[in-house]
Amino acid sequence: MSEPRWLDASQQRDWRAYVDGSVRLTELMDRDLKTKHGLSVSEYEILVRLSEAPDHRLRMAELAANASQSRSRLSHTCSRLESKGLVKRDNCGTDKRGVYAQLTEEGYAALERAARDHVEVVREHLIDVIDPADLEAIGRAFGAVLKRLGAS
Amino acid sequence: MSEPRWLDASQQRDWRAYVDGSVRLTELMDRDLKTKHGLSVSEYEILVRLSEAPDHRLRMAELAANASQSRSRLSHTCSRLESKGLVKRDNCGTDKRGVYAQLTEEGYAALERAARDHVEVVREHLIDVIDPADLEAIGRAFGAVLKRLGAS
DNA sequence: CGGGAATAGTTGAACCATCAACTAGATTGT
């Protein structure tokens, strides 16, 4: 039960800016995707990961890890996406427990449309308003965070 | 309907690291606060803002803006906090529509306990694992994001 | 003053995430 090592004033300020800014930014992206394309951020993320996978398909567990979602959440989200016709499930031949999530043509098209708008929002509210060197710093920093988290 | 200005490879990598890292980090903080102190991040944020206000109280609207929450969400969250005895509502004399959210003694004590653990998590998973200059960059960058968002 | 517009805050319903419990198939050890 040692004394906590409090943040100093400048750390406090920077941390607070990050918390507030990222909350507001996520909110904005969420509303934007939802109103213009009927997708939540987590649905969007799923589509992105699938689109980057070979044959546009991934095993559920891999997809969950990839998109930083719990398996349960992925299952629900995937059902929603399936009922919208953007994804379909196939079962895996080699492992009868296994399920592939497969991006449909329609899903790919929806993603392409959404991505165009999305990248514009990301530029307009983050990338174009900060110093390029600061974006690199952000990448470095959160890369380190991921490495730290992965190790635990 | 112009061509979207896609991100280049390095922007893409940095942006992705940020998205993944911040999702995972928030998740971690959430679970930590919830298991150790029975508080969600948004409840915690409310307590923090109140603790920083004069007399430990704020008008609902101001508190909502401060904590980047919708009024509706604040209303619900506040009710929960109230039923836990951490906050109480007082109505405002000068504006009969107005309501003050007031941090209770118990609420302040709970916050103090939670903050000790919380700062440790933030250090261990972000501040202590990144370059101090990168933290400053993060602060600068998200400060700019907030400024951009505030202007819209 | 008085009536319309704006503001403060709450409420309930629908929606999404989380957690624990569950089914079914694979793996391991003896």
Place this chain on the structure above:
DNA sequence: ACAATCTAGTTGATGGTTCAACTATTCCCG
């Protein structure tokens, strides 16, 4: 081979968030 255990994925209940609708009060202005 077979029981114990582990992994893949789903499901349903619970609780938090969002959205639209609502009440009550204040502000604005002719």
